Amino acid sequence: MPLALATAGLGPALNAGPAPAARLRQDGAQDGAAAGARRRFEAEEEIYAEGDRVVHFYKVVSGAVRTYRLLSDGRRQIDGFHLPGDIFGLEAGAERRTGADALVDTTLVAHRRSDRAALTGEAGALAHEVAAAMLRALERAQDHMLLLGRKSAKERVASFLLGLARRSGTEGTIALPMSRADIADHLGLTIESVSRSFTQLEREGVIALANHRRAVEVQDRAALRRLDA
């Protein structure tokens, strides 16, 4: 049995969004059995590759991670960026269907997929998180299919920025731990199109690029919302 889930009391957990870092630490502190091994990865380091055997799943403590799929000729689709509090690396089969690497220096907590103790404890806090993570991943995937299938370049960038703003929780300035190439491969565009969309939004006074283009300040959230359709 590769994985056990229980969604008791799932409702609230689902609406809570990514667990804040504070709660994350608390979990680790109060339940030694459920706490997995802390692992560190450097910027651009591979966490796992397509085809690897699935042993662990992970929760981001700090840093950021991308998970992606590749076509035989090298075309890449990044299906998600994972920020502190996010769980990723859950998989149904025995083999990885996606690859994952750290965008920047990153700390993760690794849990054995087969670790039922961690998943089915009396409180089952981690189990709830895992189930919520799966459902959230599906909802995000649905949103992203709509974006990829039906939105313009500018709308894609606007949606991306709003999503990132919401998830990173920071008001005002959003850090971009990923390169233009990563954003492009997430949004189904080229780096040039991403860059042009940023520039255009900046010229329109919707955003301001800061910190060597690796951060955006949202100046007109309403305009972004309008583009988000």
Next chain:
Amino acid sequence: MPLALATAGLGPALNAGPAPAARLRQDGAQDGAAAGARRRFEAEEEIYAEGDRVVHFYKVVSGAVRTYRLLSDGRRQIDGFHLPGDIFGLEAGAERRTGADALVDTTLVAHRRSDRAALTGEAGALAHEVAAAMLRALERAQDHMLLLGRKSAKERVASFLLGLARRSGTEGTIALPMSRADIADHLGLTIESVSRSFTQLEREGVIALANHRRAVEVQDRAALRRLDA
């Protein structure tokens, strides 16, 4: 608690693909408690709409269903077609994030989302199916994001046909229960582009269109596979 899942023994179920109709009936027959209410829908009839309260989830007995999301201006993204054996309509929140309608005359089995008896029975056959359905939905969404983000029109159509061929289980001729518009809104294209891709594949001898364009015969599976990358 809106929904309970347990994935014990999930592995094999996951690799099994959609349950064949035979097994479907067997499930219903052997476990009266788990069997939900049978419901019929006519072609083009709405099953639920975006914003509806979530009460049931469904399993397709016969026919076909599309689930989709809309942008405020009417742009539509069909996130999946559901064929006999498929489970759809699982949702985390209280409100529908997607709409669903029947493509053709369709029979479903409806289960109350809150029906824990059906989901957590000793054997828990339905619970496994539900968990497997969720994981499969996520895998399909990942495949589809790659398609939408990085594949050409012809590749999209090829992937779509191969997927449909695999899922419908029929060797040779594949029925297309959906219109060109539905296919277009699934593949992130226009109806004209879908039509042109079909025509092109036909001219190349890869497929043959039959039954008033509502069925395709695969004539060169290897060529389709190559396009699937």
Next chain:
DNA sequence: CGCGGTTTTGAAGCAGTTCAAGTAGCGTGG
């Protein structure tokens, strides 16, 4: 200061869209 990487900008090209006919089933009613 100059090198290597990333991002931006420019110009040309093109895949897919848009707009506009044309064709083919199919049910309906005379």
Next chain:
DNA sequence: CCACGCTACTTGAACTGCTTCAAAACCGCG
């Protein structure tokens, strides 16, 4: 039983948003 009209699909031609190719700007670093 056939003309009519409706809808779905296909085809053609022009257009355009994004890509591709190319070069410049920017920065961080040895």
